[in-house]
Amino acid sequence: MVSVILCTYNREKTICEAVDSILAQTYRDFELLIVDDGSTDGTRALLEEYRDERMKCIYLPENSYYCYAANIGIEQVSGKYVAFATSDDVWMPEKLEKQVRYLEEHPKCGAVFSKVALIGKEGERVEKEYPEIMKMFEQDNRSRTEWMHRFLEEGNCLSHPASIVRKSILDNIGGYNLLYAQLADFDLWVRIVIESEIYIYPERLVKYRWYSEKGQISGLTEEKWMRMVHEFTMIKRNLLENLEDEKFKEFFQEMFRNPESSTHVELEFERAFLMMEKGIDFTRINLIGFQKIEEALRIPGAMKVLKEHFGMRIQDLYKQNGQKWYLDVSKEQLQNLEEQLEYLEEERRNLQIAIVQCEKEYNGILQSTCWKITKPLRAVLDIIKGK
Structure with missing residues (x-):
C-alpha cells in the first residue's frame, strides 16, 4: 500500500x-x-x-509550516511506500501505478521521482515561459556519487510532488528537518541518496504549478535569500561532517586535494577543504572549514599529515584564516537581481502580447477574401516549386 501525504495551508483555489x-x-x-x-x-x-474512505484529514490548530505538518503525516502512515503530494499541483492518473511498479521490480531503489510538466495559475502549460525551471527539472538518472556531486555543486533539482519513498528508508533517516523552511525537501533527498539509489521515471507524471505572481515562487526577498544560503550551508556541512569515512571516500574522493587520502585524520582534513573550496560559491565558508581543521589538528600526528600528505604548513592556514569567513550578499546586489527579474518578466509579458497579436493578424489573413481568391494561384506555384 502507498500512503500519500498532502499538507495544505490556505489553498482553497487549488x-x-x-x-x-x-x-x-x-x-x-x-x-x-x-x-x-x-x-x-x-x-x-x-x-x-469529501466522502472517500481512503481519505483521512488531520486539522492542526495553528500554522506550524510544512515540515512540522509533514512529520505529523509521516507518523500516521501505514503503507510500504510514502508519496508526497502538494495542494496546488496535479498528478497524472498513472503516477502511482508506474512508480510503484518500478519500486517493486527494483528492491535496491529507495525512491522514485519523475519528470514534470509546468502549469500556470489557471492550469495552462507554461514550459516555454520558464525554460530555466524546465531545464532544472529535466534530469537524467545518475549514480549515487554523481547525485552527490550534483547536489553539492548545484543544489536541488528534484520535484517534491513527484516523489515516492520507501517507508523503510524514512524509518532509517527520519523525516523533515524542522529548522529548514526553504530547502527541507532537498535535505531529505540528500539523506535518501546516502542510503540508497534513486530513479527518475522518464515521463511527466506531475503537473507542477509555477507562476510569477507575488507570494508564489518563493518571492526573492533578502530574508528568504539569506535563509536559503544558511540552510544550504548547513545541509552541506551536515553531509560532509556526518558521512562515515568509507561513504565519504566513495562519494567525494574525486574532489579530494590528495586522491590518496584514506586514514581518518587525512579524511578529516579533506572534509574541511571540501567545506571551504567545493560546492556553490555561497556555501564555501571558511568558518565551518576552520572549525573542522581545528578538530583535526587535535589528532596526534595531524601536523605531520598536513605537511607530508597535503604539502601545507601551519603558516598556510594562518594566511587563509586572514580571509573573509563567508560571502557577504549585500542589499544592493539583491536589489539588482530583483530588478533584472522584473525586467525579464516584463519582456516575457510583452512577447506574449506580441505573439497573440501576430496570431490574430495571421488568422485574419487566412480568412480574408484576397487569401481565398489567390488559393489556386498558390497551388500552381507550389507545383512549379516542386512542393
Missing part, C-alpha cells in the same frame, strides 16, 4: 484539483493523509465535503 487527481489514480491501494496546517480560508470546508 486543493480540490489536487485531491481529485490523487483519488483518480489507476493504482487503487493507497491511503490519503491530508494535514491541514491551520488554514484560515475555505480549505477545511472543501475537504469536509
Whole structure:
C-alpha cells in the first residue's frame, strides 16, 4: 500500500484539483493523509465535503509550516511506500501505478521521482515561459556519487510532488528537518541518496504549478535569500561532517586535494577543504572549514599529515584564516537581481502580447477574401516549386 501525504495551508483555489487527481489514480491501494496546517480560508470546508474512505484529514490548530505538518503525516502512515503530494499541483492518473511498479521490480531503489510538466495559475502549460525551471527539472538518472556531486555543486533539482519513498528508508533517516523552511525537501533527498539509489521515471507524471505572481515562487526577498544560503550551508556541512569515512571516500574522493587520502585524520582534513573550496560559491565558508581543521589538528600526528600528505604548513592556514569567513550578499546586489527579474518578466509579458497579436493578424489573413481568391494561384506555384 502507498500512503500519500498532502499538507495544505490556505489553498482553497487549488486543493480540490489536487485531491481529485490523487483519488483518480489507476493504482487503487493507497491511503490519503491530508494535514491541514491551520488554514484560515475555505480549505477545511472543501475537504469536509469529501466522502472517500481512503481519505483521512488531520486539522492542526495553528500554522506550524510544512515540515512540522509533514512529520505529523509521516507518523500516521501505514503503507510500504510514502508519496508526497502538494495542494496546488496535479498528478497524472498513472503516477502511482508506474512508480510503484518500478519500486517493486527494483528492491535496491529507495525512491522514485519523475519528470514534470509546468502549469500556470489557471492550469495552462507554461514550459516555454520558464525554460530555466524546465531545464532544472529535466534530469537524467545518475549514480549515487554523481547525485552527490550534483547536489553539492548545484543544489536541488528534484520535484517534491513527484516523489515516492520507501517507508523503510524514512524509518532509517527520519523525516523533515524542522529548522529548514526553504530547502527541507532537498535535505531529505540528500539523506535518501546516502542510503540508497534513486530513479527518475522518464515521463511527466506531475503537473507542477509555477507562476510569477507575488507570494508564489518563493518571492526573492533578502530574508528568504539569506535563509536559503544558511540552510544550504548547513545541509552541506551536515553531509560532509556526518558521512562515515568509507561513504565519504566513495562519494567525494574525486574532489579530494590528495586522491590518496584514506586514514581518518587525512579524511578529516579533506572534509574541511571540501567545506571551504567545493560546492556553490555561497556555501564555501571558511568558518565551518576552520572549525573542522581545528578538530583535526587535535589528532596526534595531524601536523605531520598536513605537511607530508597535503604539502601545507601551519603558516598556510594562518594566511587563509586572514580571509573573509563567508560571502557577504549585500542589499544592493539583491536589489539588482530583483530588478533584472522584473525586467525579464516584463519582456516575457510583452512577447506574449506580441505573439497573440501576430496570431490574430495571421488568422485574419487566412480568412480574408484576397487569401481565398489567390488559393489556386498558390497551388500552381507550389507545383512549379516542386512542393
